[in-house]
Amino acid sequence: MRSPLTRRDAAVGAVLAAIHLTLLASTLDIGFSRDESFYFDAAEQYSAWYDVLLANPGSAFSKDSVDRYFAYNAEHPALPKMLFGASWRLFGKMHDPTEEPFSRGWYFQGKPPATILGWFSESTAMRLPALLLASFLVFAVYLFGVEFLGRRAALFAALAWMFQPHAFWHSHFACFDVPVTALWFLMAWTFLKSMPPPGEPRLRSHAMWALLTGVLMGLALNTKHNAFFFPPMAVLWWVLAKRREFGISLQGAGLKVRIPPIPLAFFAMLLVTPVVYWALWPRLWHDPISHLKWYFSFHAKHEYYWVYYFATLYTKPPFPLGFPFVMSAMTIPGTTVLLFLAGALRLSKEYLVRLGARFSDSLSTVSSHLPSREPGVVLFIFLNFLVPFLVIAHPQVPHFGGTKHWLHGVTFACLMAGVGFELLLDGCRDLADRIGGIFRTRRVRIAGASLILALFVGPAAWDTMTDTADGSSYYNAFAGGRAAMGEMGMQREFWGNSAFSALPWINQNLPPGSRVDFHDTTWGAVQMYRRDGFLRRDITPVWDYKSADAFLFHWHKEFTDIEADARSFYKSAVPGFVWAPGGVPLLDAWVKTSARNLGKTP
Amino acid sequence: MTGPVTRIALSSILVAAALAYIGMAAVQRANVPDEASWEQAASTVRAGWKEGDLVVFWPAWAHAGAAGFQGLAVDIAELPDWYEAAKHPRVWVVASPSGKEPELPGGWHAVSRTEAGRITVHMWTPGELVLAWDGLQSLKDAKVSRGDGEKRQGCSTWQDGKWHCGAQHPWQNVGRISRDIAGRVRDVIWAHARDNSEPLEIRWAGVSAGRTLTVNVGLTQRAIEQVTGSPVEFEVRVGDRVEISRSIDINEAGWFRYDIDVSNLGPVDVTVRIVAKKNQDRQLCFTADMWR
Missing domain, CATH: 2.60.120.1060 (NPCBM/NEW2 domain)
Structure with a gap:
């Protein structure tokens, strides 16, 4: 059943969130991914709108103003980029164009805005809203777990989410994937809280939670389109969970249709969500229908990116059905995967026993010993886990982006792993009871539980906190570790971020004025490397290895011909630098013969 | 249905699997060659290098230390191609991780094997056909x-x-x-x-x-x-x-x-x-x- 949340629960959740934020903040040296660089650019452009808003509020909402400041990256809602931009303006330490005239060319308006607080580097300031939301998600996972599954499950679920190399890596970015994961989770939580427990009346607080669900749904849709899948999933859950309350019967000459009370959150989604959606996306202010038509059309016909999966390069549909499931099994730390399986086993067993209890007295007795859970909650968690995975599993859906497109399902997988942790502790308690003696004492039991927690969280934490800059290239030890990328022919690098790890080598070794082909790294990312001081200013980025002195080949299977051409053109059999966390090359830096003046620091 | 015995058994399996996982992860990490091993391997190859030789890595994708072999003929492709390698009179096989011996292709001869930290350097010669x-x-x-x-x-x-x-x-x-x-x-x-x-x-x-x-x-x-x-x-x-x-x-x-x-x-x-x-x-x- 639902456990009331206490201040202590909130305090524990807050401590976990604070730890998460600290860990994120201490590992900010992570390269800029391709999509992040586009959002940096968008955030900067959108933030110029704030100046208009402050100077002339009336004109800020005009079509001209919207078209001018929000034209770029219109295929995604504006909200996250508006937040990134606001944070950048408020906290970012800008370059001073009087001292650094060259920096003018690095900015959208031909000069940087004035520094306001200047607490963080520009990229960190852009990332701050996403970092905060990612940390708040840990708080939410813990409290959701406490409320619906119990404190032990909640603790493991929160830690399991915190310590996932891929999710942790994505949590750093000024992107949409972890923010929409957070908002999906919050909306799922408030949705469930808006439903009165069975047999209890609907209270004013339920209406408030429903209203909040509508608002959160609007925010989630304003973050990324994944959120569109929540309402159908919620309806499916409602129909399945309340199926016994639906009915049709003959009454006199007509039919009597019986339906359970419709969740208030559905009304909020219909009435409140569209208003929030419209209000926070400037592109919808003046011509919502045509922009939404374009928006849906863009995503319905999204290009296919290539996926290297078990030594096959998938370039077009059908994509492998098991992709999200297999990739998660390989890229979530093994101990978490184990407990997810145990949790799924326990929840399946509970479901079957409860089902059988209706027909069998013996099972009814067994059922009475099962953990007390609110009807429908396990199904809700399961669907929230499954639906995001299924959406990507569809063979016609583009599979690009590694593991990030179903992260909002992974938070619920962590809750199921929490149930597995509970099963594990129950088994250990049973064992302690059998052994007896000192093992029955509270102190020893707490110590034992802590040891078990460390045994399962420790490896995940270790995996997450090592090679953090290459979190998206992590494969767990059951899969063979990072070597799985080479051994099994799996995708190594997704987002052009590996150039970051070559920057120290470039800065130290390439002669002054060198031209570098950054390959899969975008112009925006290179600009931000310069702005934040990661890259020497005299290095000229080009995207043509023939006119470059060095070529940073990001190891993607689909690009190997380009590397071969560059190697031939540079007349070199061996790269000058290889970035290979875990021994698997992610980036080969090729140097033109004439530029092989290595070791000379300008 | 899930009595204490079943729970204890399941928990024991989970703990054993977690311990195995930790062990596997530790072994995998320990087997990744460090910089010193790569330097040692490159020195070994250079010391015995003859014109016409070829360096290949084993597994073929494991060319993390390739930069140390500048100036030599090196194959860094993702998979081995022993047929093409056989065009060279001698082939240096730079093998990592340690403990995983490379498989000698049929008809080839192993000439030498040298430990280089976490790497083993093998020198092989192809079969009789020239x-x-x-x-x-x-x-x-x-x-x-x-x-x-x-x-x-x-x-x-x-x-x-x-x-x-x-x-x-x-x-x-x-x-x-x-x-x-x-x-x-x-x-x-x-x-x-x-x-x-x-x-x-x-x-x-x-x-x-x-x-x-x-x-x-x-x-x-x-x-x-x-x-x-x-x-x-x-x-x-x-x-x-x-x-x-x-x-x-x-x-x-x-x-x-x-x-x-x-x-x-x-x-x-x-x-x-x-x-x-x-x-x-x-x-x-x-x-x-x-x-x-």
Whole structure:
């Protein structure tokens, strides 16, 4: 059943969130991914709108103003980029164009805005809203777990989410994937809280939670389109969970249709969500229908990116059905995967026993010993886990982006792993009871539980906190570790971020004025490397290895011909630098013969 | 149903699996070569290096320390190609992680094995066959033509290592290239099929005598990804005799090897003929070698 949340629960959740934020903040040296660089650019452009808003509020909402400041990256809602931009303006330490005239060319308006607080580097300031939301998600996972599954499950679920190399890596970015994961989770939580427990009346607080669900749904849709899948999933859950309350019967000459009370959150989604959606996306202010038509059309016909999966390069549909499931099994730390399986086993067993209890007295007795859970909650968690995975599993859906497109399902997988942790502790308690003696004492039991927690969280934490800059290239030890990328022919690098790890080598070794082909790294990312001081200013980025002195080949299977051409053109059999966390090359830096003046620091 | 015994058993399995996981992760990390091991391996190879040698990595993808082998002939492709490696008199196999011994190809001889930290450096020599002629290296000597009978036209423009039929063409040519075929980048002869069943022929006259003529053929990775064009007919004649006749389907992946016994024939003429009804993306590549 639902456990009331206490201040202590909130305090524990807050401590976990604070730890998460600290860990994120201490590992900010992570390269800029391709999509992040586009959002940096968008955030900067959108933030110029704030100046208009402050100077002339009336004109800020005009079509001209919207078209001018929000034209770029219109295929995604504006909200996250508006937040990134606001944070950048408020906290970012800008370059001073009087001292650094060259920096003018690095900015959208031909000069940087004035520094306001200047607490963080520009990229960190852009990332701050996403970092905060990612940390708040840990708080939410813990409290959701406490409320619906119990404190032990909640603790493991929160830690399991915190310590996932891929999710942790994505949590750093000024992107949409972890923010929409957070908002999906919050909306799922408030949705469930808006439903009165069975047999209890609907209270004013339920209406408030429903209203909040509508608002959160609007925010989630304003973050990324994944959120569109929540309402159908919620309806499916409602129909399945309340199926016994639906009915049709003959009454006199007509039919009597019986339906359970419709969740208030559905009304909020219909009435409140569209208003929030419209209000926070400037592109919808003046011509919502045509922009939404374009928006849906863009995503319905999204290009296919290539996926290297078990030594096959998938370039077009059908994509492998098991992709999200297999990739998660390989890229979530093994101990978490184990407990997810145990949790799924326990929840399946509970479901079957409860089902059988209706027909069998013996099972009814067994059922009475099962953990007390609110009807429908396990199904809700399961669907929230499954639906995001299924959406990507569809063979016609583009599979690009590694593991990030179903992260909002992974938070619920962590809750199921929490149930597995509970099963594990129950088994250990049973064992302690059998052994007896000192093992029955509270102190020893707490110590034992802590040891078990460390045994399962420790490896995940270790995996997450090592090679953090290459979190998206992590494969767990059951899969063979990072070597799985080479051994099994799996995708190594997704987002052009590996150039970051070559920057120290470039800065130290390439002669002054060198031209570098950054390959899969975008112009925006290179600009931000310069702005934040990661890259020497005299290095000229080009995207043509023939006119470059060095070529940073990001190891993607689909690009190997380009590397071969560059190697031939540079007349070199061996790269000058290889970035290979875990021994698997992610980036080969090729140097033109004439530029092989290595070791000379300008 | 889930009594204490079952719970204890399940928990024990979970704990054992977690411990195994920790052990596996530790072993995997410990096996990754460090910088010192790579330096030691490179020094070992350099100390014994002879002109004509080749360095390969084992597993082939594990070239993290490749930068230390600057100036040497090195293969850094994702998969091994022992056939191509056999063209070198000696092959250095730089193997990591430690504990995983590389598999000696059939007919090869292991000459030495040296520990270099977490790496082992092996020196192997290929089998008894010696390369007598390499079509890729002798491409300039080939006669390339298109069409048949009276319509046959010689492709006499040799530019940048490629034969062109008339003016230079970016892909309708016959030349040396490196392309991803059947899992790895290979140095091959590019012979993109021509359209409308117009044959493309590459002919070498008086190829050195040998025991075996080996031909490898396949479509590029880019070609097999497409659903364009038509199957490509690939034919190899030795003298006037057709030794290989094969159709390669549009999505057919592979690097197909054919060994033709040419012992006692003396110098021979080798002709490769490529025909396709529709040539879009039909990026056919091949190699041809004479072994004695």
